[in-house]
Amino acid sequence: MIAVYFIGAGPGDPDLITVKGKNIVEKADVIIYAGSLVNKDILNCRKDSSELHNSASMTLEEVIETIEKGVKENKLVARVHTGDPSIYGAIREQIDRLDELNIKSKVIPGVSSFVASAAALNKEFTLPDVSQSVICTRLEGRTPVPELESLEKLASHKSSMAIFLSIQMMDKVVEKLLTHYDENTPVAVVQKATWPDEKIVEGTLKDISKKVEEADIRKTAQILVGNFLGDKYSLSKLYDKNFSHEYRDAKK
Template sequence: MKVYFVGAGPGNPELITVKGQRLLQEADVVIYAGSLINPVLLDNCRPECRRIDSADLSLEEVTELYREVDGSDSIVVRLHSGEPSLYGAIKEQIDWLHQQGIDYEVVPGVSSFSASAAALSAELTLPGISQTVVITRMAGRTPVPRGQEISSLAEHTPTMCIFLSVHMIENLVDELKTGYPEDTPVAVVERASWPDERVVRGTLSDIAVKVKEAGINKTAMIVVGGVLDGTYERSKLYDPEFTHGYRKAKNR
């Protein structure tokens, strides 16, 4: 048996990788997060493929499924939403497989923060505005390590992509204001790349009210930073007066 951790992408079924799609077509067993995965992706599976929704399963129940299949020549796809390395809880599964001597491989996927940037037609790194992207979440039932609180990160005013926090938007805004000015642009992208995708734009001064009015309380990405609006410096990469390894500077 071999287990493949496959990133399903943010929702649009065309945003799974070619390799991920091929593995779904070859899989004998697919264990998928039913609360997050677009079910259209399962249409890639063969009729005889066993499909198991893991939405209500614990880690122990998932690993028991691996144990049941172990010893066969089966291909098992563990289908995670977005990009498995971000909030995917794959490390604990990988450690268990390693202890059992079961082969595995991680197949990356398109993250919802990338899909959100696409929905916003945004470049998350702009010269003179931000060269740093922070991927994080608010502390809630799951705490964050000391020093990684939103208020601490906000002091550096990077582009911030905030997962799993829209239901705490008012508290989030309060923490962001410790570092960012009140007129800092903010965008909330609900269900990025899905057919019912919605975008709410505002600033730190009004985004909480707009999100509440829109009724958005889950499955949304929050993007914060000056890259969403305003002036920026021209990139040196395509500046004719800038020399790099593939081009010599030209006089204007």
């Protein structure tokens, strides 16, 4: 029996939590949510009797203790993370601890902020003859990144890129990207995608730092980089009348 659910609550808009995730929140007896990022309106559907814990001020040990206590009391526990918990969610360390305690858990995926940001821009990361790969990464800060995943090395691929947790170091981000991307490469910064106070700044590597500073964007923002943000691309084969596939013959 699953006693603990790790739920991706989405990027912010309460309507963007999955139906499955919302169903668990509605039933949960104990809810532990990442209060620094999760929109608390997402929890409005919880039952009045549920316990609510904000993990922003909790240690890993305290989170595990709270979950273990709930499970021992035969309570359903919802561990609510922002976006999709598989990306910078720090869930593996929690799941492994629970496994050691023979507590079964399940992950319910959510909408990540990087895809929510692309949606806010009405853009597609993978355009024919532009980019067919998306790199999700971050700049090293207090948390290091492996040497082979340094931003300048990843930039050498010139693929579509979504940079998390780095907006406070925008100048450094630009400096590293310019080792491979042209200074006229388009860049978009989306702060709090899907929230009521969402903010979007668009520019190029040449001017984006100044625009971000003028917009006073300092945290909770995605940095999207690449020519997928531009206007030049080839049409896909998927709907090409001259291209046949399993479901459609080419038109003559």
